[in-house]
Amino acid sequence: MKLVKPFTLGVVAMTALLYACGDGGGDSARKETTSSIPQNEPKKEASFEDQHGDNPDYVQGLALIKDSDCPSCHMAERKIVGPSYAEVASKYENTEENVDLLASRVIKGSVGEWGDVPMPSHPGLSEEDAQQMVKYVLLLRR
Structure with a gap:
């Protein structure tokens, strides 16, 4: 009886293993049909940009x-110095x-509405621009 060399036996075993795992060298054009995104993952909320x-x-x-200087103190969804636009x-x-009301507070400044940190006045801002900015902010309601 002829003995099989260990190297040959290893190659045969690896080939069998690869074939059993689906990479038998046959159809390399086969495509994966499963998604890498879990199906039970909650859907993300649409962004403000998507919505408006x-x-x-x-x-x-x-x-x-x-x-303007608004981003120095405010962000769309996160409080920094002042409240987020979404909180407003x-x-x-x-x-x-x-x-x-809010356009007037932007122009004149205010304190006490969101704590002790005052919002500085913006006297160089026109009433129309302040109103337009406030309209944007109020669209960010969740």
């Missing part, structure tokens, strides 16, 4: 805010009265 990106109040207000939107309904 075509709304002129959103687009114009965001542009004004980006060109949650506290105030999107009404003409609230737009006027």
Whole structure:
């Protein structure tokens, strides 16, 4: 009886193992049909951009805010020095009265609405621009 060399036996074993695991060298064009994303993963909320990106109040207000000093103290969804825009939107309904009230606070400044840190005044900001910025903020209600 002829003995099989250990190296040959190892090669045969590896070939059998690869074939059994699905990589038998046959159909290399076979495609994986399963997704790498778990099916039970909760869906992410749509971004504000997805929800309002075509709304002129959103687009114009965001542009004004980006060109201002607002981002020094505020972010869309996270509190830094002042409240997040989403927190403001949650506290105030999107009404003409609230737009006027908040625009006035942006221009004149305020203190005590969100704690002891005062919001500085912005006297160089026009009422129309302040209202447009507030309209953007109030669209960020979750």
